[in-house]
Amino acid sequence: MEEPVTAQPAPPPAQGEEEHPSLALANTAIALPGGHTLDLLGTPAQTNHWLTRRGLAPVDAGMREMCAAQLRSLREQIRSLFAARADGVPALPAAVTAINDAMTRVPTAPLLRWDDKTGPYRTAPHPTTAIVDLALATLAADAADLLTSPEAERLTACGSPPCTRFLLRHGRRHWCSTRCGDRARAARAYARRTEQR
Template identity: 45%
Template sequence: MTAAPLPPAPGTSDHMSLALADTVVTLGSGERVDELDSPEAATQWLIDQDLAPETTALLAYCQSRLAGLREDLRAVMHAQVAGEVPPREALENINSALVAAPSARMLHHTVDRGLHRVPIHPLTQLVEHAMAQIAEDAADLLTGPEAGRLALCGAAPCDRFYLRTHGRRQWCSTRCGDRVRAARSYARSKGGQHGRA
C-alpha cells in the first residue's frame, strides 16, 4: 500500500524548480516515490505546472530529459544548502537548459479562454521551453533573496527541499515534523523504561 502523498513543501507553489526537485522523495517508510516515473506522469506534471498544454503527450526521451534536469537541480540545491561548491556538470546542464529554447510563450486565442499565452512548439521544443523556464526559475531562486531560505528536510530519510518560512523550521511538512517528534518521544519513553529496570 502506498503512503498518502506529502503536502506540498513550502516554496514549491512559487518556484517550479523547487517543485521539480521535489518530484522524487524518500518517505519515512523508506519508500521512494517518483512523480516522473513514466512519460504519462511527466506529462501530467508539466500540465499541472502550466508548462504544457493539455494535449501534450511526452515520449520517454523527453521524460528522461526532464528527470535529468531534476537531478541537476537537486545536486546544485544540495550544494547550496550544504555551503559547498556545486558540481560543474550540473551547473553546465542547467545553463544549457537556460539557453536551449526561447522563453517566449506565444499569444494564442480560443473561444473558451480568449487571448492567452501558450508554448506552441513541436514536442521536443515544448520540453526545451519548459526546461528553460524551470532553469530560469532555479537561477532566480539560487541567486536571489530567497537563496538563504533554501533547506533540506531534517526528517530523514525525507530528502525534499523547501523554503524556510521562519528560522527554526527544520521539516518540509508537519507530517515529517510529527514523525520526528513521535520518534523522539518514543526514544525518551524507552530510555525511561530501561532506567527503571
C-alpha cells in the same frame, strides 16, 4: 534497494513550491519510510500531468520517455545544486553546466537546416521537443533565480529522515510537511523514552 511506489498520493507542497517551480521539480522524487520512493515523473503520462499542472505543457502534449528522462535529469541537477547551497558546499560543475545548457537551448527562431538534395531550409523543432525545451529552460531559469536570490538563505533540506525534499525555511519550521514534522517529533519522543530506560 529503493522500491518505486506509484499508487500513493503526493504529499502537500513544501514551503516555497508554489512560488518556485524548480523547487517543486526537485521535490518530485520523494523518499518514503520503508525504503520506498515515489517518483511523480516516473512515466511520460505522469510527466505530462506534472507539467500541465504547472502551466508548462498542454494536456495533449504527448510526452515520450525521452522527454520524461530529460526532465528527470534536470531534476537531479537541480537537486544537486540545492543540496550544495543548503549544505554550504561548492556545486558540482556538471550541475551548473546542465542548468546553463537548459536555459540556453530554446531556439528563438526557426533553425537553419541543410538538405543535400533540396538545399537550405528553415524549420521549427518538433512541437513536443519545443514544449519540453521551453519547460526545461523555464525550470532551469527559476532554479538559477532562486539560487542567486536572498531566498537562497532559507533553502534547506527537510529535517525528517528519510525525507529528501527541499523547502524554503519559514521561521523555525524545518520540515516540508506536517507529516514529516510529526515523524520527527515522534522519533525524538521515542528516543527520550528509550534513553530513560
